[in-house]
Amino acid sequence: MKLVTIVAEALARPAIEQLVNQVGAHGFTVFPVEGSGAGGERRADMGEYSNVQFEVIVPPAIAQTLMDRLYTDYMPRYGLVVFEGDVRVLRPDKF
């Protein structure tokens, strides 16, 4: 299974919750974090504060869909940092 982590400006939270449910994730956590964001070509991908961090457990195919959607539809509009890692889940049939 994949653990997808999404760090986003707090403003983006409702939109991301909607997407996470839409792609078929069965569970997620979200909590407030502070952070300074990826610099790169845009000046401020993430604000200095008032970010939220989502953690979503999904099968690989759904992780891919989720990341594709974040890349094409959300990154142009919101400050986001997104990454995934491999995890072993108890009762993976539930996700």
Added chain:
Amino acid sequence: MKLVTIVAEALARPAIEQLVNQVGAHGFTVFPVEGSGAGGERRADMGEYSNVQFEVIVPPAIAQTLMDRLYTDYMPRYGLVVFEGDVRVLRPDKF
């Protein structure tokens, strides 16, 4: 080493702290999260809010014991999401 993450209803916190110490983990963090939980056959594995997230660093054998105990003794009683991943730890001799 293994990073075991346990998302649980806040109610389960003291019981999980006790278990984590009992299996021999030397350190953990815990913080409050919101989240909606794994659906599956039971209606609500996790409440919508008031969850806590534990992160525990342990050697593989202890991770296995911890996950086995969570599965057999805690999942029937509490709403839990549990997963583990591989990490490389500074000073692994301490865990």
Added chain:
Amino acid sequence: MKLVTIVAEALARPAIEQLVNQVGAHGFTVFPVEGSGAGGERRADMGEYSNVQFEVIVPPAIAQTLMDRLYTDYMPRYGLVVFEGDVRVLRPDKF
């Protein structure tokens, strides 16, 4: 890419932010956690409460530099737990 997680006594936060920026990380999150720390030969590597958890995305070489610096310069002074894992990042060119 690497996800480096640093759990530290809150007191160490400004010093760690400075280090994270110094080694060239482009983004991090930080949030408060409770936790009890690695026992080992020192009595209390981490206080029972008032810790912070940093999560930093960096290329492997910077992760190594960051962990080396934490080991040599920060662990003697502060209570720290540090570990890294592998992640796949959207737009890795930005980190």
